[in-house]
Amino acid sequence: MVEAGDIRRERFLREPVVKSKGGLKHWIDALADWLEERFEARSKDVYVVNGGLSVSGLQHVGRLRGEVVIPEVVRRILESRGLQVRQYLTLYTQDAWKGKEGQRRAFPDPESAKKYTGWPLVRVPDPKGGPSSWIDRFWADFGPYIKDFTDGKVEVVTTTDMYRGKLLEFVKLSVARREEIRQIVNKYRGRKPYPPSWIPFEPRCQNCSRIDATEALEVDFENKRMRYRCRSCGHEGWAPLWDGKLNWRIEWVGVWWALGVDFEPYGKDHATPGGSRDSANELAVKVYGIMPPEGLPYEWVSLKVRSGESDMSSSDFIGFTPREWLEVAHPEVLRFLILRTPPMRKLSLGLHEIPLYYDQYYRAERVYYRVESTGRREEDILLSRSYELSYTRGKPPGTMPAQPPYTHIAILAQILPEELWESEAPRRLQRSGHLPEEPSDFDLERVR
Ligand SMILES: [Zn+2]
Structure with a gap:
């Protein structure tokens, strides 16, 4: 059952603009209001927000949504209100490599890759035979770019390191209290209860x-x-x-325990009442005596292709990566799309629609600078605030940047040799009237 005070009842999960603390607010400001109130009850000097990923394959942009960008924006809003907040991203590197078909196909000989099934991800070799590992190979398209999609203050930690450090104590504690753990976990497991001899x-x-x-x-x-x-x-x-x-439910609590997590979003599959998040919360309170983090369920991001769409998936290798996005677009535009969409609404993205995303971004920019209005107050709030929060460093400049059309820049990029881009592209855009005679840094940023 979903009780009063449970975030799963909140309107900002599905409605982009809601009433909160007196006024109409963007959903993420309403979320920050909601969290601030609960953080007060925890009264800590430094609060901790966390996200979690298992590097099971393609590290697609969908994983930026709930595990990186939403916590980052929430952190910055709370920081602007005077709270001290740390942000982590936990990689579940001890998880077993499942040997799914998509994962095996990453190897030149998928059949022989079966031998890695059940290995911890951290020990699976690089499928391309290089000197790195499975994790290094796929993390390379995501990890180094987190700083481009955020203010750069996200600390990445791995469960592999934690088991050698703080989690060791937690493992001992869990073994000692295994009977209490077993009774709670069995309530949620239904038909396959663990026997009395079980060690988690x-x-x-x-x-x-x-x-x-x-x-x-x-x-x-x-x-x-x-x-x-x-x-x-x-x-x-x-x-x-x-x-x-x-055991994964207990490991989840272990990460909260080790990092002192106060807020951690979770994919909608964990959100069912009586589901895995509820079981982890119960373990946290009853066995370990800690207050579980506030949560936030979020919907998946799906990949749009011309013929339809499907959920982005790491181990099925469906989607595109942060690196691929940055090759063709600015990180702010992706942040804008994430922020414009309430967390429990589906977000569908396709690289072929990037010109459209720029049109939408520029429109939001004009609304922010009051050059234009949608005619609806709530829509103006949504677009304007999503645009404002799309900036990874600081705030938008005092005057509106130039808006060179994406397609125009894309055509230029095909004509101009790369070594001439920096000098020639702004000149051409000035001649066509898409950049002012004396462009600001923000104007020039649009051409990079
Ligand atoms: Zn064995």
């Missing part, structure tokens, strides 16, 4: 490397190791306590 930790098999097939049998705290039996290869032995992972 999955060591990595030291023989076949699977992390999804072992059964923990015995814990030796003194030597920080765990005895296990592998259901896949039959091996029985000891694994170090850092070389494995907690």
